[in-house]
Amino acid sequence: MPNKISVTQLLDFFVNAPFLRDIKLNSIPDSSDAPPGRVVSLPYVKSLAVFADRAYSSILLNHLFLPSGVLLHLEFDFSGEESPLPTFLPNAIENLQNISCITSIYLDLYSEGVSMRMDGPSGRLSMWGYRTDWSEVIFVDSDRRVLRSLDYFVLSRIQRLAITNYEFPGLKEIDVSPPHYILDGMNDLRTLRLVQCNNLPFILALNPNQNPSKLAVCPKLEDLILYVDEDSFNIEELTSMAEERALQDAKLSSITIIGLGFVPGGILGLREHVARVEYGAEDELPQWDSTFGDEKDR
Template identity: 35%
Template sequence: MSRDRRLLPNDPFFKIDLRAVSRLRSLEIQLSPNSIEDITLQLSHPAPLLESLTMEFNLNRPLLCPEIPTTLFDGDLSSLRELDLRYVRTKLPWRNMVNLTSFALMFVPPGFISVTQLLDFFESAPHLREIGLSSVPLVHGERNERVLSLTSLKKFIVRGSQQTSPLIGHLSIPVGASLETRIEQHSRIEDHLPRSLENLQNFLNFSQVLFHVEKWSWEIQLTGPNGHAHIASNNSLVFMSVLVPEFLIWFKTSTIDRLEVTNTTNLARNVIFQLLLPMRALRTLTIAGRETLAPFISALDPDMNPQNTPVCPRLKELVIRTNGEKGLNVDNVMRMRVARARRGAKLESVRIVGGG
């Protein structure tokens, strides 16, 4: 059901036999905010067969979002498998969501929903496999050591929300789950990193990491036998000097054996050295972009490092992607390779490829 304006008294929706609501299996509602009161009566009856519900109220001013009444389907949404709420206010009062596997909440006004309310809702839905939160500023009301285990979780996506870490810190995420975080432009990076890895089983033993940096954005992808994590931001490169130390603090980089770095222009050599130093298991390094190459080669050259010792002592393969750029100077690459071999950290393969 989709309407761009307030429902008129003669709208066909009001002619629906209320008993038909009990037979609904899927319902998508897209209305203007003023229509929430109009449909309350129609949707206050039980819908024991309803499996999928989407509610979206077209609105450019989120502070005026309508609030979903607690009487929706007689207050019982236990039959739902999928719930998608957009541009609505809700305190998530429903319990016994035993069948719910997919939940999305988007564009909620600030100050309306708390970490505690989300945790209570998640606890009532033990079979949740996919969770998506977008532009949901949370009130940080949970001060205790409560940890909620999401044993069935496969994918958790958080976008445009402020301070993800207070919520993530109260969740136990299982092996095999994927966590994706997209950070707001002016948000602090540390507000979106987990405060502890103790309960994030999917964050353990990452073996591959990808750093990708554009002029006004960056992303990190981490992959391993226990799961996948994707952290992205629209912040500019000036934040990279903060990102790398925070990354090293929170993620155990000593198990990483594959690292791919693209377009990290203007990233200081000392920051790169700090990034590579704990990666003692690294065996394959891929570098894309001519301007990215020079500071990494310098950091890998033991003659350029304190104590003249090589970082990444197990590094065996270096792949350089030119991305179609011309004028690549390989002299420093060869010099670095000789210096590493002289100190027992020989590179077995250096490949230069033209593709991106």
């Protein structure tokens, strides 16, 4: 069924309803008939939800200026091998003043899609993408593309980063580039949480003894939290990283290791290089809102 409303009509409606606070769009046009330079500000909006349904949400967001404080939610289907994140955002990221300052990211790379939440004092962006051809995708390559696409945003003020399901925990092929590529720009990063991830590329990237071209300095990193499977727990590289950071005056304040279904062992040596080491077993993964609990009610 053809679209019954155009982008121009939507923009005209927003201009004539300047006091809108909550907007939910279950469908948007497949193309834009508005001039490329036309941008409408929504000065009083508090939340905007766009369900793209295979049409790019950027078709509309290219024409909207979202002020500080807005909670923006994008939900869409995607296919192909490109990362979906930049595709569904406006060409001029400056339009999104609600994420001009990002302090935390939670990224979940699951087999059927990708979900991401960005929080900061200026607002929130959440994206839920559902893959339509997931059975034919090489997940490792897809995960790396999504992670690298975070560079689309300004990450220098990130203080907390949580990633779930990055690569396969027992993956033998190690590529340090994607974690290094992102982490190296996070100079304010304090907390890194990895849940059911192939955490070895991150551990290697954080080791000061790493090749400088692959090193992510993260000078303010304090807390490392790992949810690990029995086959993915590499205590040797973790200890080496902690030792080298301590020698380079970048000592971690704490390392928390949570074994999923087992009690991780062999970590006593970590206590020589880290101020606090905690470990134990859990059967359940942390829920989305409990990852950074103090921000769930923003």
